[in-house]
Amino acid sequence: MAETGINPSFLNYVPVPLEFGTSGLRGLVADITDLEAYINVKGALSYLSGSGDIHLGSTVVIAGDLRPSTDRIMRVSARAIVDSGCRVENAGKIPTPALVSHAIAKGRAGVMVTGSHIPFDRNGIKLNKSAGEILKSDEAAIIRTVERVRAEEYSKSGAASAFDSFGMLKQAADLPPLDGAAEDAYVRR
Numbered sequence: 001m002a003e004t005g006i007n008p009s010f011l012n013y014v015p016v017p018l019e020f021g022t023s024g025l026r027g028l029v030a031d032i033t034d035l036e037a038y039i040n041v042k043g044a045l046s047y048l049s050g051s052g053d054i055h056l057g058s059t060v061v062i063a064g065d066l067r068p069s070t071d072r073i074m075r076v077s078a079r080a081i082v083d084s085g086c087r088v089e090n091a092g093k094i095p096t097p098a099l100v101s102h103a104i105a106k107g108r109a110g111v112m113v114t115g116s117h118i119p120f121d122r123n124g125i126k127l128n129k130s131a132g133e134i135l136k137s138d139e140a141a142i143i144r145t146v147e148r149v150r151a152e153e154y155s156k157s158g159a160a161s162a163f164d165s166f167g168m169l170k171q172a173a174d175l176p177p178l179d180g181a182a183e184d185a186y187v188r189r
Contacts, residue, residue: 011167018032034163037125039146044146045080047141053129054108054109058086060108061103061111063099065115073123079162094183101185102186103182104131107131
């Protein structure tokens, strides 16, 4: 993965951006800091908002797989959702098709933290629009929007940033209580 070429003065490491793979954004867990996950989710949601897919106050469904790194990435992704002006529906640990099916049925965007088939030293963030999957044709615009959010976050001072010098949230983020609707619908289906 390519380095950003920009290193905010408050970080003591060189950030490595996530990149689109076959399906979703992928990276080494060591590189998916809270800051990197936050930037990507907030940027993707900004793209969806700008395209009219979601709006302020929309509910975004979040779920994850059983990888050891997933809980942390889900928490910071939920923070990015809230900071984007949206509400979080926590669907818990369910398969990707369960999240996507539920989100589309409810007309909601979705954030799925999963590495699918790749080794545990990697993870990823899959996104869906309220009416379907993120398409390859969406990726370039999402990357541009993520870069704008990255520039905003990197321009903050260490004191003003929500992230410490290791790119981790200074104050832990929490997920809202589990909402079992997505899992229940998937099991019934």
